Amino acid sequence: MSRISLTPPRTLLMRIGAWYSRRRYGTVLDPGQAYGHNGRVLFAYVRLEQRAAKWNALDAGLKHLAVMAAAARINCSWCMDFGHWEGVERGLSASKIAQVPRWRERRESFTELELLVMEYAEAMTETEPAVTDELAAELIARLGEAAFVELTAMVALENMRSRANRAFGLTSQGFSEACEVPARP
Template sequence: MARISLTPPRTVFNRLGSWYSRRTYGKVLEPGLAYGHNPRVLFSYARLEQRAAKWNALDAGLKHLAVMATASRINCSWCMDFGYWEGDKMGLAPEKAEKVPVWRESREAFTELELLVMEYAEAMTETEPTVTDELAAELVSRLGEAAFVELTAMVALENLRSRVNSAFGMTSQGFSESCRVPASR
């Protein structure tokens, strides 16, 4: 149960945001409804997301694994649900997405670079970050500086998303259910 009402004032901006969300995702994103109680915060956050979606120095698959590893580390069920759905839309194998929360025990499912990216995402997400010089240097050498900056910014952005959604009390909105293969009869 959300800790904030998911019925914000019916302003033009909130109605437009709900329309866009339904059109893009098939339903209105509950975090957007919560943000809708403060139009300035909602507008600023929406612009940030809009601009971040255009970043392209980092491979989209690596970016997605970093986002999911971050959400998993924070234990944001809403973010994991949405991330699973996004991964499905990107073509990420569901078997791989399911292993992100336990990537350390499922190393064989990931490439060496994917493992490094998820390790970095977790290290950055710790309440006191535990990123080492060696880990950062390895990622810079493999990804290049522009992609490393983007990776760092995406993990920070997912920390914002996951921590806000967790504080709001957001839970799964059912996105991942649409990705599952129905059981055979």
């Protein structure tokens, strides 16, 4: 159960957002409903998401794996649920996406670069970021500086999403049956 009502005031912005969300996703997204209690925050968040969606220096598959690894590390079931659905919608392998929460045990399912990207996403997600100079240097060498900056920004954005969704108490909205986040050892 969410910690915040998912029935915000029916402002013009919320009505437009609900219409778009239903048209695009088939339902109104719970994070939008939570943010809807503050129109300025909702508007700024939507603009950020729209702009981030246009970034294209980093391969879309790598970007998605980084986002999923950060969401799994934060243990955001809503993010994992939506992220699984979104990845499949974008043509990524459902079985590979399902392996992300356990990527360290399922290394054979990923390329070396994918493993580096997920390692970076997790290191960046730690409460005190644990990114090493060596990891950053290897990713810059393999991706280039523009893609590295985009990777860093996407992981930071997913940290914002996942941490807000967890704080709001949002859970799976039913986008995927494969959204389970394994318990941490």
